[in-house]
Amino acid sequence: MHLKAVISLIIASCALSTCQSPADQTGAQEKPAADTTIITETPPPPLFTYIVPRTIPVKSYFPFIDSLVRRYDSLVPYPLTEHLLVRANPRIIDTLEDTDYYRRMARGEFVYDQRQLPVLHQGDTLFIPDTASARVLLDRMAETWVDINIPEYTLRVVEGQDTVQCMTIRVGQNKKRYQEVLGRVDDLRTRPGVGSIVRINRAPTLFFDPHTGRKFTHTKRDDGRTTRMPLIPWMEPEINGVRLGQMIHPTTNPETLGKAYSNGCIGCTEGEAWRLYYYAPVGTKVVIRYDLLLIGPLGDTTRLPDIYGWAKRKTEN
Numbered sequence: 001m002h003l004k005a006v007i008s009l010i011i012a013s014c015a016l017s018t019c020q021s022p023a024d025q026t027g028a029q030e031k032p033a034a035d036t037t038i039i040t041e042t043p044p045p046p047l048f049t050y051i052v053p054r055t056i057p058v059k060s061y062f063p064f065i066d067s068l069v070r071r072y073d074s075l076v077p078y079p080l081t082e083h084l085l086v087r088a089n090p091r092i093i094d095t096l097e098d099t100d101y102y103r104r105m106a107r108g109e110f111v112y113d114q115r116q117l118p119v120l121h122q123g124d125t126l127f128i129p130d131t132a133s134a135r136v137l138l139d140r141m142a143e144t145w146v147d148i149n150i151p152e153y154t155l156r157v158v159e160g161q162d163t164v165q166c167m168t169i170r171v172g173q174n175k176k177r178y179q180e181v182l183g184r185v186d187d188l189r190t191r192p193g194v195g196s197i198v199r200i201n202r203a204p205t206l207f208f209d210p211h212t213g214r215k216f217t218h219t220k221r222d223d224g225r226t227t228r229m230p231l232i233p234w235m236e237p238e239i240n241g242v243r244l245g246q247m248i249h250p251t252t253n254p255e256t257l258g259k260a261y262s263n264g265c266i267g268c269t270e271g272e273a274w275r276l277y278y279y280a281p282v283g284t285k286v287v288i289r290y291d292l293l294l295i296g297p298l299g300d301t302t303r304l305p306d307i308y309g310w311a312k313r314k315t316e317n
Helices: 003-012 022-026 058-073 082-087 091-097 101-106 131-142 270-279 310-316
Strands: 048-051 118-120 125-128 144-149 154-159 162-168 176-179 184-187 193-201 218-220 226-228 234-239 248-250 260-262 266-268 285-289 293-295 301-303
Touching: 048 058, 058 082, 058 118, 082 091, 082 131, 082 270, 091 118, 091 270, 101 270, 131 144, 154 270, 162 270, 234 285, 248 270, 260 266, 266 270
Parallel strands: 144 285, 248 266
Antiparallel strands: 048 125, 144 154, 154 162, 176 184, 193 234, 193 285, 218 226, 234 248, 293 301
């Protein structure tokens, strides 16, 4: 199926501000009759189980996971990677997602340093999947791609034609500004195109204000509190064969989501950044669009604001 046709299907399955699941698109599914017998197969046992020997906080998480991959890679008949191991143990993603500062604050829990939060606890069991289960996960990962529509402020993770993750993002500002880190005036608008994830920084510890070049280690939150910068991976796509510096990364100020606010990067919440990381490893295809016309599931259309004025300029030319 051509890329444009796939994108049309995705747009048709998503409303302007929310993404619908296949069940939502087709309406309520029929319930089985009262006398229907549902047979469920017992999943195959894992090849290995591993008992976590100690509590693993965020700051030690990646070295620990890497050590497990090295330990079991030579013992399984398939290429074991960090992403495959964690996808086979999805509660890890759930726990990482729950380290989001604002999720914790919603429960009345202030976290100054998210790096100290536990990801795994002593006694937890991790599963090294059997060959068939690993193959299913590898096939799903191979057909996963990331779709970003700039004027919709939306990022979707797509497996084939099914949207498995949908998030509101922020995009680049509609302006040019001097960037100290570049030493020149730069266009801050997020550029569209097609490419792939080429680099991931799993331990972003050096943060700079691009306008002044000043380093910082702390961040002021939307609620006025100051915390340590979180240790969450940043992803870099190469678009149209060029690395533009348009990173995909979490923002500590989610009030800016749904706006043209960044310096060109694509921002999301901290929790969503963790989930996105495990669905989009290096090599994942990325499509960044500037589509103003949305087609709803019933064929209704919505025209988005032309935030960069590109459609207007195209019409004038």
